[in-house]
Amino acid sequence: MSPNTIALLELLTNGVALASQAVAQLTATAATLNAAAAEGRDISDDEVDAHRATAVAANAALAKAP
């Protein structure tokens, strides 16, 4: 297998991983919005705070990533 082929495979693998991650995050966000819509209500302040905590934790993890 040539270096270029290996590079292409690695590129595709990383791209797919990122795309999967994006879809997972989109799905999670959509689930939150859909759950509220199905119940005919708005997102509560507590739910907003929970999503904020997740964002803060993710950014802190990125800051500490080796």
Next chain:
Amino acid sequence: MKLFRSAQLACSALMLAFMVGCASVGMPVADTFNKKMVVGYDTITWVAESAESLRTAGKLSDQDRDNIVNINAEAIAALDLAVAARRAACPFPVSTCASPVADAKLAFATSLLQGIQAYLNAQLAAAGAKK
């Protein structure tokens, strides 16, 4: 390695555009303030997790990582200000309660997230110029 870096940055920029423009890809419309807050915070989560993946794969420099962390922190702070302004103006959660100040701060936070996209695009262009 430059090829990987360029491709990863392109991927990041495209995915961020994908996330910021989520309404166009089937995401339920965020038609209330709190829904927009959830989308905003989740966008930051996604950017941070994607950047961490790139970091783990050795595709993100210390400086790139630090810049993304800082912009994310600013976006979180801007969203926090929007939430605080909203809750001060609308002590009782009512979707129809208007708060121009909160809306303005939300717009600013959105501009920061778009700034991350511009930053990644600039990095991509710089990586391409070095080839």
